Every structure is written in C-alpha cells, then in structure tokens.
Amino acid sequence: MPKFLCVQCGTQYADSVSEPLKCLICEDERQFVRWDGQEWTTIPEMQSNGYEVVPFEEEPGLWGLELNKPFAIGQRALLVPGDKGNILWDCIPFINDRAIQMVEDKGGLEAIAISHPHYYSTMVEWADIFDVPIYLHAADTEWIMRPSDRITLWEEESFSLTPDIELIHLGGHFDGGSILYWKQGAEGRGSLLTGDVIQVNQDRHYLSFMYSYPNNIPLSCNSIKRMVSKLETYEFDRIHGAWKERFIWENAKERLKASAKRYKKYLEA
Ligand SMILES: [Zn+2]
Numbered sequence: 001m002p003k004f005l006c007v008q009c010g011t012q013y014a015d016s017v018s019e020p021l022k023c024l025i026c027e028d029e030r031q032f033v034r035w036d037g038q039e040w041t042t043i044p045e046m047q048s049n050g051y052e053v054v055p056f057e058e059e060p061g062l063w064g065l066e067l068n069k070p071f072a073i074g075q076r077a078l079l080v081p082g083d084k085g086n087i088l089w090d091c092i093p094f095i096n097d098r099a100i101q102m103v104e105d106k107g108g109l110e111a112i113a114i115s116h117p118h119y120y121s122t123m124v125e126w127a128d129i130f131d132v133p134i135y136l137h138a139a140d141t142e143w144i145m146r147p148s149d150r151i152t153l154w155e156e157e158s159f160s161l162t163p164d165i166e167l168i169h170l171g172g173h174f175d176g177g178s179i180l181y182w183k184q185g186a187e188g189r190g191s192l193l194t195g196d197v198i199q200v201n202q203d204r205h206y207l208s209f210m211y212s213y214p215n216n217i218p219l220s221c222n223s224i225k226r227m228v229s230k231l232e233t234y235e236f237d238r239i240h241g242a243w244k245e246r247f248i249w250e251n252a253k254e255r256l257k258a259s260a261k262r263y264k265k266y267l268e269a
C-alpha cells in the first residue's frame with residue numbers, strides 16, 4: 001500500500017489505499033494549503049522525478065543533507081556525530097539507495113531526533129531503513145501522521161542522547177518545539193541546532209521566534225523570554241537554523257539575547 005507525502009509540507013502519512021482527504025499539518029494555521037489545492041506524491045514517484053539527496057559540510061565535522069531541487073518546505077537534515085554513529089537531526093522528505101550509502105559512508109545512524117512536526121517528513125522511513133529509534137517531544141504527539149513503534153516520546157525539559165548531545169525543550173513555534181545542543185560543536189565552544197524553533201534570519205546576525213513563519217504570526221514576549229532563559233546555563237557560540245549555511249557563526253549567545261531584546265522593543269511598543 002502506498003504511503004503518501006504531502007507535496008506542500010513533505011509529511012509522509014501512514015499506509016492508505018487512496019490519498020488522504022487532507023493534510024492536517026498544512027490545514028493548521030502555522031502552514032498553508034497549496035494554492036492549487038492539496039497534492040500528494042510518493043517516494044517512488046519522487047525517485048522517477050529525479051530527486052536525490054546531496055551532502056554538504058555545514059561546519060567541520062557536521063554534515064548536512066538536502067535535496068537536489070526544491071520540494072515542500074525545503075529544510076535540510078544534519079548528521080551530528082554521536083557515540084555509535086550519527087544522530088540525524090531533523091529529517092528530509094526523501095531517501096533512496098544512494099542516500100543510504102552516503103549516510104553509511106559517513107558512519108551510519110545511531111538515532112533520529114526532530115525539532116518539531118514540520119520536519120517529521122519521512123522519519124519512519126529513515127528509522128526503518130537504519131533500524132534506529134526516533135526521539136520526539138511528547139507535547140507534539142497529535143502531529144505524528146505516521147505512527148511507529150520506533151518513536152520514543154520524551155517529556156522532560158531536556159533529554160541526553162549522548163554525553164555530548166542533548167535535546168532541550170523550548171516550546172514556542174510548537175508546544176513540543178525542541179533544539180539540539182552539541183557540546184563539541186563550534187570547535188568545542190558549543191553549537192545549538194535550532195531548526196525553526198529559533199530561526200536564523202537572512203542577515204545571519206539576528207534570530208526570529210515565530211508561531212508561524214509563512215503566515216507571520218508572532219509569539220508573545222513572555223514565550224520568547226521563557227525560551228531564551230532556558231538557554232542561559234548552556235555554553236554555546238554558534239547556532240545553525242533550518243537551511244544550509246543559515247547560521248550565526250560566532251557570538252551566538254550574545255546575538256540570541258540581542259534578538260530577544262529587539263523583539264521586546266517592537267512587540268511592546
Ligand atoms: Zn502538508
């Protein structure tokens with residue numbers, strides 16, 4: 001039975017004889033339904049349309065994976081070096097034999113962890129192929145469109161995957177919105193991988209905190225304050241957002257505080 005993917009957001013749904021009636025992720029006010037109406041595809045159809053996974057080095061020792069041409073939201077995944085392989089941070093909506101080999105050549109996978117439902121995409125497909133668990137925050141359970149025994153829901157404020165890799169719950173964009181703290185990142189000064197729970201702006205100098213990016217719905221000052229204060233005790237110097245090379249390369253902790261201050265200035269004006 002086919003497993004359909006939404007063309008607009010890249011979310012893969014569970015087995016179904018026919019296309020699902022609608023995409024709940026796109027119907028949510030944080031996303032939008034395709035202007036020409038809901039459309040679906042499958043991984044085999046994407047394969048015949050020439051999609052491939054392309055690797056790139058995001059920072060020394062941190063590889064990224066993205067698609068060779070635009071599809072859905074357009075996020076990339078990252079391979080964070082773990083203890084017994086890599087942690088796949090966030091997921092992309094496609095996989096094929098070449099992509100599997102590429103990941104194996106880079107040390108394989110140890111686990112998958114995802115910041116929020118917009119990037120769940122084909123996580124179960126990846127987990128089944130690599131025989132690894134998926135870690136998601138329990139507050140976003142309702143947004144899992146393809147359930148699987150491989151999914152572990154964590155409820156704590158933070159969750160250690162390895163001695164050097166920790167998931168931190170921030171909320172905001174989604175109730176379960178989480179980021180990944182990589183202690184060895186930024187040459188040992190620490191990197192945060194934030195997806196769009198904290199978005200790196202186009203100027204790569206400021207960060208954004210939004211309930212919806214495509215529909216421009218802001219978060220409250222209190223939510224932003226809560227998110228930023230949870231990071232106070234962490235040592236980090238770099239932040240990677242959700243797209244290739246969308247990073248704040250250094251002084252990221254200071255930039256995070258400056259960004260929250262700027263939001264407060266405009267939201268409370
Ligand atoms: Zn969708």
Ligand SMILES: [Zn+2]
Pocket residue numbers: 116118173196
């Ligand atoms: Zn999002």
